[in-house]
Amino acid sequence: MVAGVDIGGTTTQVALCRDDLSVVDRLEVPTPAAAGGAAMVGAALDAVRLLLDRTDARLLGVGVGAAGLVDARAGRILVASDSFRGWAGFAVTATVERALGVPAFLDNDVNAFLRGEAAAGAVAGDPYVLGMTLGTGVGGALWLEGALYDGPHGAAGEIGHVPGFGDLPCTCGGRGHLETLASGRAIAARYGERTGRDLSARDVAGAAGAGDPDALAVYEEAGAGVARAMLVTAGLLDVTTFVIGGGVSRSWALVEQPIRRTLAAEPPVSGHELRVLPAGLGGDAVAVGAAARARAELDPHGSSPASGRVNDENRPSATA
Incomplete structure (x- = not known):
């Protein structure tokens, strides 16, 4: 068995997976983000141990998907948002390996999301995919020729930080990025600008579902x-399959409708229809993707669809 861990800003998801990445058991626990890296990894380790006790399984390795800029080779967090205390610089894989006595591997959470969906989710078996996570921010990752592709500088697939979407300042310091339209933070802020009401993105989604015209307009702009962004990707890379995850995507009907209306009005230059799919693994996607990374590293010549990697550097996360 391999374990996959998704350490987010609010909760940590742990999944125990078979060789085919099917989930044997799972557990969700609060992330003690304010208590520091040792407490955060400690909570994940406790969850892994509980799952092992419940299933009487033999653990072979652990994959961790973590928010932040990570050094995958060193197994360390490089940069983290201010939602986390004592996370930047924390040696994740060394801590896990000492505690559990098995190899551990670290991935950025957006990369892990796409690994999971490409290995066992909505786009399993598809060799060319752009994965997007619409969460607190907007993250992206590319799957090319059946492998994660990060590019020579680790920034390939960062569709959330491509300009051309207005002029509002982005959290990264740029302006007019997709994140200023389609992130949960942006949806809440844009609704507040329209109405003067301070609602969360989830509450804005509820208002849109009830027919609130301002909420509907915000989701129309986001979609x-x-x-x-998909049309740009299709034009540059001829990638025509897209998988969408993250908290905003849970209101899929609100996001999907404006996406499809825009694509119908502006078809891609290739003439090939774009496939747009919601994440198939739901809340398991990052954990399963992290497990897929561990499975591939432990058996690099195996048949796992996630075993291929191209220039596996990692990038800043856009999700909490």
Whole structure:
């Protein structure tokens, strides 16, 4: 068995997976983000141990998907948002290996999300995919020729930080990025600008579902922006399959409708229809992707669809 761990800003998801990445058991626990890296990894380790006790399984390795800029080779967090205390610089894999006595591997959470969906989710078996996570921010990752592709500088697939989507300042310091339209933070802020009401993105989704015209307009802008980002990707890379995850995507009907309207009005230059799919693994995607990374590293010549990697550097996360 391999374990996959998804350490997010609010909760930590742990999944125990068979060789085929099917989930044997799973557990969700609060992330003690304010208590520091040792406490955060400690909570994940406790969850792994509980799952092992419940299933009487033999653990072969652990994969961790973590928010932040990570050094995958060193197994360390490089940069983290201010949601986390004592996370930047923390040696994740060394801590896990000492505690459990098995190899451990670290991935950025957006990379892990796409690994999971490409290995056992909505786009399993598809060799060319752009994965997007619409969460607190907007993250992206590329799957090319059946492998994660990060590019020579680790920034390939960062569709959330491509300009051309207005002029609002982005959290990264740039302006007019997709994140200023389609992230949960942006949806809440844009609704507040329209109405003067301070709602969360989830509450804005509820208002849109009830027919609130301002909430619907905010989601229309978000979905149209996501569709334009897809068209850019299709034009540059001829990638025509897209998988969408993250908290905003849980309101899939609100996001999907403006995406499809925009794509119908502006078809890709290739003439090939774009496939746009919601994440198939739901809340398991990052944990299963992290397990897929561990499975591939432990058996690099195996048949796992996630075993291929191209220039596996990692990038800043856009999700909490």
